[in-house]
Amino acid sequence: MSKNIKSNRKPVLELRNVNKSFGPIDVLHDISLKVHKGEVLCLLGDNGAGKSTLIKTLCGVHKPTSGTILMDGEEVNFPNPRSAADKGISTVHQFGGTFPLMSIGRSFFVGVEPTKNFGPIKIFDRKKANEIAVKAVQDFGITRIDDGDRLIGGLSGGERQSLAIARAVHFGARVLILDEPTAALGVKQASHVLRIVNEAKKRGLAVIFITHQVMHAMAVGDHFAVLIRGGIAADFKKGERSREEITDLMAGGETMADLEAEIQASIDE
């Protein structure tokens, strides 16, 4: 698949022949992927294709059974999620802001709280946290968020995703892994998120966008990989395949076209 990589730049993140099994069950076979700076790699796959395992392998939750992970061309090992995060790999999950009852400012800085000293005592700097959080998310074009004391649970799904992405970027993420960010969203909210994905790409992040919604993938993707039963079934660049072809690939054959034809036929009647 190296034919698709035109430049001599080193990919920010690369997987080479990665396998992952849990006991006797092979979940990922021979996965090779690359993602460059300022590029969106879409990982497409139906439920159970191994997307979650792949994400978890990328962000240090699982260790590959065999194969190598490279960052900037150098082999890396992630003993835990923290070490992956330290190297700039940041994962945003489906439900984005995962602490619904925390304020925007507090959740933005979970684990890296800004403090000020009050005599010998360290105090969480709420004002600073709120200001930075609100600014970070407004820079991404979500101007509706203007109060850092608001609770995450009061934000819309799209706003939560945007906040989570803004957070990752603020903390120096170089690789952004988005796990089904648009799956639970309506059309308008999803387009918000896609715009933010584009913005992240423009800022030079390498984005891995996991989804099973082909339309969303095609809207932002530069490079696509289709995952079927733990293996890469297809790997292509933007414009090389049509939506129908991709959908068929994901479904694992031509069945989708037949199905669509059937549905179309019943509508035409």
Place this chain on the structure above:
Amino acid sequence: MRNLSIGSLLIRPEAGAFLGMVFVFVFFAVFGGSTFTSFSGAASWLNVAANLGIIAIPIGFLMIAGELDLSIGAMVPAASMSMGIISGYYGLPILVGVGLTMLFAATFGWINGIIVVRTEVPSLIVTMGTLFSIAGLTLFLSIFLTDTTAVALNAPAWAKAVFGDFYFGSYQIIILWWLGMTAIYVYFLHFSPWGNWLYAMGGDKVSARNAGIPTNKLTIGMFMLSSLSAAFVGICQTILFNSAQVSSGMSFIFNTIISVVIGGVILTGGFGSVIGIFFGTITFAMVNQGIYFTDFDRNLSSLIVGIMLLIAVLMNNTFRQMALTHTSPKKKK
């Protein structure tokens, strides 16, 4: 930045607890007559609140972090007996008794925490198991070592002054400990970075761990804190009443949880405040003691506590919903 409109006050976790406390106070001030609000009358419910509150706040921390600890119900009498046996029956110095008892409590809390963290069995079940284990062990050791289920302890004057004595007639010294600990806990939960970790854990443990928060250590620490707090109350009671008994303290289990829930903490974690728990504890203590000041039938006491708990939960739900949908008033530009 922080505006002090009524709306923004109402969305705070302690809003419901505060209103509840005011309501209960007025209720008993009216029906209980002047003794309820008198200086000596207030001592009766403040004493109860202090003993309860010292345990309730750490229990609240656990609940905010999404855990629960029932074993404190057995830890209070266990610590009490340990204190009585070491410093009373064997006559060792008070500080040795306090030190060893706290060491037992810390170890016990650590065991609770380790089991919860390692097995991922819900802490409700784990601590129910350890509750009965420690209760059985206490009874067995008491009979084995002293042949009785109650031992006397005569603490020296300084120990009584520090841990268990009455001041101004009927105010227990433990009230001061309670206020002091509450202040430290307010700092811990609301002003230190660690408080943020606790909320994050209660909100989503996996995300919190991925954000680099040492969730296991924090969980174990919280179990140790609740165990130590229960032991502290047990020690103070033993010194105050000059004796320790095997069976006392089971009521702490429900009473602390009720206080915490009235205080605005939700069972699923991630939301609550120390001041809320503080108000909740006082509210519970007022209801618990207030009925004795009124002409109502004493037997109604539990009924009132039960109804109050339900009202508190519904009220807290409403306030939390408001908190979720609250937006600051739009600034005019």
